[in-house]
Amino acid sequence: MSQIFRNHLEKFIKINDENFEEILSYFEVRTFAKKANLLEEGQICKSNYFVLKGILRKFFINEKGTEQTTEFAIETWWMTDNISYEHKLPSEFYIQTVEKSEILVISNDAQEKLLEKFPVMEKYFRIIYQRAYASSQNRVKYIFSLSKEAFYFSLMKKQPAFVQRVPQYLIASFLGFTPEYLSEIRKRIIS
Amino acid sequence: MSQIFRNHLEKFIKINDENFEEILSYFEVRTFAKKANLLEEGQICKSNYFVLKGILRKFFINEKGTEQTTEFAIETWWMTDNISYEHKLPSEFYIQTVEKSEILVISNDAQEKLLEKFPVMEKYFRIIYQRAYASSQNRVKYIFSLSKEAFYFSLMKKQPAFVQRVPQYLIASFLGFTPEYLSEIRKRIIS
Numbered sequence: 001m002s003q004i005f006r007n008h009l010e011k012f013i014k015i016n017d018e019n020f021e022e023i024l025s026y027f028e029v030r031t032f033a034k035k036a037n038l039l040e041e042g043q044i045c046k047s048n049y050f051v052l053k054g055i056l057r058k059f060f061i062n063e064k065g066t067e068q069t070t071e072f073a074i075e076t077w078w079m080t081d082n083i084s085y086e087h088k089l090p091s092e093f094y095i096q097t098v099e100k101s102e103i104l105v106i107s108n109d110a111q112e113k114l115l116e117k118f119p120v121m122e123k124y125f126r127i128i129y130q131r132a133y134a135s136s137q138n139r140v141k142y143i144f145s146l147s148k149e150a151f152y153f154s155l156m157k158k159q160p161a162f163v164q165r166v167p168q169y170l171i172a173s174f175l176g177f178t179p180e181y182l183s184e185i186r187k188r189i190i191s
Numbered sequence: 192m193s194q195i196f197r198n199h200l201e202k203f204i205k206i207n208d209e210n211f212e213e214i215l216s217y218f219e220v221r222t223f224a225k226k227a228n229l230l231e232e233g234q235i236c237k238s239n240y241f242v243l244k245g246i247l248r249k250f251f252i253n254e255k256g257t258e259q260t261t262e263f264a265i266e267t268w269w270m271t272d273n274i275s276y277e278h279k280l281p282s283e284f285y286i287q288t289v290e291k292s293e294i295l296v297i298s299n300d301a302q303e304k305l306l307e308k309f310p311v312m313e314k315y316f317r318i319i320y321q322r323a324y325a326s327s328q329n330r331v332k333y334i335f336s337l338s339k340e341a342f343y344f345s346l347m348k349k350q351p352a353f354v355q356r357v358p359q360y361l362i363a364s365f366l367g368f369t370p371e372y373l374s375e376i377r378k379r380i381i382s
Contacts, residue, residue, distance in 0.1 A: 060332060068335045070328065082325035092332065115314070122313040123306070129320035134273035136327035137261065141251060141283065143334055144259045144367055176335055 039095040045084035054101025230286040236275035245292020
């Protein structure tokens with residue numbers, strides 16, 4: 001399973017067997033059941049999560065008491081609450097498994113030590129954060145520019161496997177509309 | 192003026208005089224008039240911009256033909272269109288000065304060379320992107336969770352100097368509402 005992580009690292013940096021084993025020793029592999037909370041609102045987010053298998057989602061509970069999903073992470077994606085993780089502040093988010101998942105977990109302290117010991121990991125994380133930031137910028141653009149329906153079509157086109165795999169009510173929560181509205185759009189597509 | 196950049200670097204990494212001079216040689220200092228376009232839709236974004244003095248904003252033109260501002264950068268903030276910059280794709284955005292600005296400009300190629308020559312800059316940019324990503328995640332949360340009015344109040348509370356400095360129609364564009372609506376909210380506050 002750790003080969004998935006090694007392949008991902010090697011997309012961005014060069015690493016030998018010995019170094020990889022040592023890098024891996026900073027992480028813990030954990031299996032979580034479906035709908036397990038890795039982080040809850042109010043807790044300090046002490047870990048950074050890399051998905052080996054499964055799906056994570058991040059959400060917050062809005063003033064109406066509804067879960068608003070802001071991000072998903074599938075295989076080889078990282079997820080954490082960056083503000084809580086970096087500044088050791090209580091989180092406003094939940095991080096939850098969408099299905100049974102195998103996750104590579106690193107604590108904030110271990111990540112600091114890893115970066116000190118292996119400066120090449122600075123490059124790896126620089127690229128990871130650069131890309132995550134770019135996606136997040138695009139998400140802001142989509143929220144402002146696309147109609148709800150266009151947003152759904154764009155997601156279907158770009159991430160068809162993902163739309164198949166994730167329950168529809170979570171897709172609705174990510175797009176910011178009700179499951180009923182999503183169901184209507186889907187009916188319109190079929191007919 | 193370059194001292195502003197040095198102070199910023201030294202918040203995150205250690206650097207001596209000789210190295211700083213060499214690092215600086217990868218950049219160009221440029222002065223732009225108010226409302227100058229550093230990037231236009233359709234162009235490939237070849238530079239990364241660090242604000243020494245002034246303000247930049249990033250916007251796109253939506254289907255109604257209105258400018259929708261997605262980001263601002265004030266002193267010591269970086270701005271680029273990351274997707275266009277990294278993947279050499281035509282940009283969907285404009286980057287424009289809000290006032291006369293002095294900008295430290297680095298090209299994509301120069302930045303790659305800088306990172307190779309000074310691996311400590313990987314750490315610097317890792318932290319920069321990590322924080323930019325965190326802000327962007329928060330922005331997504333605010334868009335979904337706050338009412339338009341609450342969004343404006345939150346911005347006023349967190350960035351009062353910024354709200355004073357930026358023309359109101361740009362604040363409106365950032366918050367996703369019309370200048371008229373913003374004007375109404377402001378009248379309500381005063382009365």
